[in-house]
Amino acid sequence: MTGSEVSPSFRLAYVPGVTPSKWVRIWNERLPDVPLTLIPVSAAEASDVLRGGGADAGFLRLPIDRTDLSAIPLYTETTVVVVPKDHLVAAADEVSAEDLADDIVLHPLDDTLDWERRPGRPANERPATTADAVELVAAGVGLLVVPQSLARLHHRKDLTYRPVSDAPESRIALSWPEDETTDLVEQFIGIVRGRTVNSSRGRPPTPPQPRRKRPDAGGAQRKPATGKSAGKNPRSGSGGPKAGKRGKPRRRP
Template sequence: MSDPSPADGRHAVPTLRVGFVPGVTVTKWRRIWADRFPRLGLDVVEVAQADQHAALTDEAVDLCFVRLPLEDPRLHLIPLWSEQPVVVARRDHPVAVFDSVTRADLAEEDVVEGFVGEEAFDLVAGGAGVLYLPQAVARAASRKDLVHRPVTDAEPTQIGLAWLRENPHEMIEEFVGIVRGRTANSSRSTRPAETGTPTTPTKPAKAGPARTAPRPKPVAGRTRTTSTRRPGRSRGR
């Protein structure tokens, strides 16, 4: 699809607004969007996980990278990838000496709950307990006074892309296509393979049986003889 703009003699398309929860990196898709639609704006804004549903239903954003579960029949939702859960603890905590831990290893630990962002990290750093997070979130908020380790038997979390079914923005499908890896030539708006005339390769003709010369008809009153001369031998001197 070409970049829609007033210069093309078409109506102006409003800027597409895309939200994302902490831990999601949208740099790749922003770059592809800018290359494919250089004259069409893309607003990208971070949305707290607690606010991801409201951001969509209140139409603060047109689409949002959300952390599942998120159930609402008014929403389209495409699951994208899974996330490894980790535990965040003080740097001097016993878990720091391990490469990974299990839930049983942490069974007696106090878990910091009900707090988000820097406040939660501050509580962990102060010794209030440990914190469970998706690995991407822990990496994005890396601090020198904290460590995080994978919890190998914890249930993975999942990221998805959601948008309102009734959202009329005509470029939503284009952004969804970019996220799903659709190329510019395979855009839903323009499919060269469907607009051109398909050509069917011609198959080479099968070779028929070799044609042999017809046998000469015997002349009446004569008898055909068969030569017994061997190949390469002269007729005689």
Template sequence: MRLWLVPGVTPDRWLKVWAQRLPDDPLDVVRGGSREAVAAVLAGDVDAAVVRLTPVDPTTGDRLDAPAPPGLATTTPSTRDGWAVVPLWTEDTVVVVPKEHVLTVVDQVDAADLADEPLVVPADDALGWLPPGHDADVTQAPDVATAVALVASEVGVLVLPAALARAHRDESTTVRPVPDAPGSPLALVWRVDAEHPHAQELVGILRGRTSASSRGTATPDPEPRPARKATPPPARGRRTPTGRPSPAARTGKGRPRSR
């Protein structure tokens, strides 16, 4: 099976579990953006993809008007328009600022605090979001790596999902969470008319299910070995099965006799 992953997604644990459950069907990983992922699924180059969906406004729960991958439903994730869309999780949003920036004095940043900050926006922007009332300069960058380098050069600040910030760490920058910014929802998608035989197994692995609870036919997960019970030492002063005091009782110190 071939699986497309967007940047920031780490599949190490998934690959390990997949190899245990489906050793005869290796899981090959391809990396790239969400738009390219959808095109690859449509062309049959990959069987499924983990993509970023349109962000959700944290105050209203509504999806924003940011452009979504072509051909992919932008409403509540479900099976529609020929796609199977399985929600996975929503990544928190952070802001990357220069190391000596004034915003580094706080533990977290409000979206309103970014209204006057110059922004750096990569061409592969995962959020498509501007802070409310933003009226400062916006600098375009070809990709996230270049955007982080521009932040390090104090051109502006960068708002993006936390996983992407971790993947592009720079010692000259600092990261702060933005709790009231929209998160980045991720989903596993594939074409309903070309569903891989192990698609449901993949869903179970990505959601952390055991093989017993997944709707597939993979090899069951190995059962953990029961822990050995330690034999407690004989208590001091107890009698042996013969009724005689144990050696510990005979050699123990008692109170001195009074004279």
């Protein structure tokens, strides 16, 4: 390899709550010679990382500004409220935002939900991160409404969570710079969309093969041997039926 050649690689960003291990495993099986590097990013900085060239593609939360980014929505998460295990909410299978009206509901600065009107009573201060808010819930300061994957990410034995039926939902999307839709990006899109390795868009590109010379339509005709005319009988010298054999002349009596 010369100094000007660069070994191919793929950089994948992902926001908290997303678990890309399944897609990474398939990538390693299909493209073992192309290393994939995972880049954890916050939900707020994910779009800027892609625009700045810090990653080739990334899993992020919608909505985003799609001016120069392409995005494929993948799935929608259930929204849950995180509460202490001895809280009244823990006895229910599901709650509404109205059920939280009398509780302090924490609103961290990295909140990923697009609220029109936040439930519950606001806290005196907003926690810096979701992780900080979870610690406050464990301390009995308030409750926290988040996508279910974040509740699982910050799981504690003394906390539990329940679905909130009328809360805004969070959607996860695969995104990449619109002008940088490379072959490797297409490969990863195929993996995420479930294309098989035999799919025309799910397998690595193959180098072009040399074109084979195609025979003429109807088959090529052989040239007649030198000194012989095509279609003529070599003995009769004509193209007509073969002449009969001449017999011996009869003797006169």
